[in-house]
Each structure stands twice: as C-alpha cells, then as structure tokens.
Amino acid sequence: MTEPTPILELDNVSYSYTKGGKKVLKNISHTFRTGEVYSITGPSGAGKTTMLSLISGLTSPTEGKVVYNGKDLAKQDRYDYRSHDIGVIFQSFNLLPQLTVAENIILSMDASGKTFDKPKKDIAVKLLEQVHLPAEYANERILHLSGGEQQRVAIARALSYDPKVVVADEPTGNLDMATQDDIMSIFRALAHDEDRCVIIVTHSPEVAAASDEVFELAPLRRRA
Ligand SMILES: Nc1ncnc2c1ncn2[C@@H]1O[C@H](COP(=O)(O)OP(=O)(O)OP(=O)(O)O)[C@@H](O)[C@H]1O
Numbered sequence: 001m002t003e004p005t006p007i008l009e010l011d012n013v014s015y016s017y018t019k020g021g022k023k024v025l026k027n028i029s030h031t032f033r034t035g036e037v038y039s040i041t042g043p044s045g046a047g048k049t050t051m052l053s054l055i056s057g058l059t060s061p062t063e064g065k066v067v068y069n070g071k072d073l074a075k076q077d078r079y080d081y082r083s084h085d086i087g088v089i090f091q092s093f094n095l096l097p098q099l100t101v102a103e104n105i106i107l108s109m110d111a112s113g114k115t116f117d118k119p120k121k122d123i124a125v126k127l128l129e130q131v132h133l134p135a136e137y138a139n140e141r142i143l144h145l146s147g148g149e150q151q152r153v154a155i156a157r158a159l160s161y162d163p164k165v166v167v168a169d170e171p172t173g174n175l176d177m178a179t180q181d182d183i184m185s186i187f188r189a190l191a192h193d194e195d196r197c198v199i200i201v202t203h204s205p206e207v208a209a210a211s212d213e214v215f216e217l218a219p220l221r222r223r224a
C-alpha cells in the first residue's frame with residue numbers, strides 16, 4: 001500500500017442549473033486522494049449526483065475549479081479525462097441489455113482509444129474475477145442478469161481502461177446487506193490494494209461507515 005496522494009480537488013466550486021438558475025452547490029472545497037474510499041452523503045436533493053457530474057467532467061462548475069492531477073479540468077480535454085482517468089458507475093448502470101457482459105466492457109475499452117497489452121476479452125474476464133463474477137458470465141446477455149450482477153458488471157466496465165479515479169452513484173441502492181458488503185469490499189480493494197481514489201454517493205450508513213472518509217453535503221437553505 002502506498003501513501004494517499006492528492007489526485008482530485010474541488011476548489012471553491014459552485015453550480016447552478018441553467019434551467020431556473022437554482023444554485024445546487026455552493027463554495028465546495030475538498031481534496032480527494034488515491035488509496036482512499038470516500039462517501040458523499042446528504043439528503044435527497046442536496047446535490048450529490050450534481051457533485052459527481054462535476055467530478056466526472058460531465059458538467060463544468062459555474063464558479064470555482066475542478067483540478068485533476070494539478071491541472072484545471074476546464075483547461076484539459078474533458079473527453080480524454082472521461083475516457084481515461086475516471087471510471088463512472090451510474091445509478092441506472094447504463095449497460096446495453098442486448099449485448100453480452102464482455103461486449104459491454106469491451107465497448108468502453110474501444111471508446112477510450114487506449115491500447116491494451118492483452119486481448120480485450122481476456123482483460124474483461126479478469127475484471128469479472130475482480131468483481132466476483134464467474135468467467136462464464138462474459139458471454140451472458142445483460143438482460144439475463146440480476147440487479148446485483150449488473151452492478152458488478154457496471155463496476156468492471158468502469159475499470160476497463162484502468163482509471164485512477166472511480167466514482168459511483170448509489171452503487172448499493174437496491175442490494176441486500178451481504179451483497180452490499182461484498183460490493184464495498186471490492187471498492188475498498190480498488191482503493192487500498194490498487195491505489196485508486198474511490199468516491200461513492202450513498203444514503204447507507206453502513207457504506208459510509210465502511211469508507212475512509214465521509215463528505216456530508218448539507219442542503220442549501222433557500223431564501224424565503
Ligand atoms: N438538469 C437539471 N436541471 C435543473 N435542476 C436540476 C437538474 N438536475 C438536478 N436538479 C436539481 O438540483 C438539485 C440537486 O439534485 P441532485 O440530483 O444532485 O441531488 P441528489 O443529492 O443526488 O439527490 P438524490 O439523493 O435524490 O439522488 C435538486 O433540487 C434537483 O431538482
């Protein structure tokens with residue numbers, strides 16, 4: 001295990017949606033390090049998903065900066081960032097149901113434009129092992145998988161191009177306790193054994209307790 005190193009920083013970030021101009025995040029500053037698992041908590045509507053969109057370069061802050069590896073994201077190629085440096089696990093997985101598990105993972109490798117030192121299918125099978133799915137699942141269609149299994153595939157896909165930062169929106173939302181614990185053990189291994197920075201949005205006190213650090217997002221008070 002190596003020392004936690006700063007990798008991602010929110011520097012006085014605020015965000016308002018253009019539609020309605022409602023300010024969702026206000027003056028958020030936080031440093032995220034590799035080797036650590038972070039939980040972002042807070043009530044519904046506090047801006048957790050919005051914060052993940054900023055971290056993952058899907059949206060730009062209205063004020064302030066998101067800094068990755070010492071560089072302002074606004075001054076980098078955000079497509080490059082999204083397809084190389086950060087792996088995103090969406091709440092609704094966003095897997096392609098008609099394709100197989102391996103095809104879904106390989107699609108994201110292809111999109112990254114990276115070169116791989118092994119056949120992509122072999123890498124996909126190795127990733128399945130990492131998320132505790134049997135190798136036979138590689139050829140199974142997403143359609144035939146349970147919610148918990150799809151969650152694991154979504155994690156495998158997020159890891160496919162070996163990103164330094166992994167973010168997940170409510171990754172244990174609909175899972176039983178044993179599966180939730182197992183998914184958390186996978187996230188902890190990604191941070192502690194592979195030196196990635198893992199950021200999870202969660203409503204679960206157990207997930208928060210199993211993280212290294214909890215960032216609580218308070219809801220903004222509206223002016224009367
Ligand atoms: N595209 C959008 N346009 C306008 N307002 C939005 C948009 N997306 C979200 N919001 C508003 O921003 C606020 C924060 O939303 P966000 O999805 O970040 O909350 P959250 O903390 O993830 O909530 P939950 O726990 O319910 O997922 C909400 O009031 C929401 O209605």
Ligand SMILES: [Mg+2]
Nearest residue numbers: 048049050169
């Ligand atoms: Mg949300």
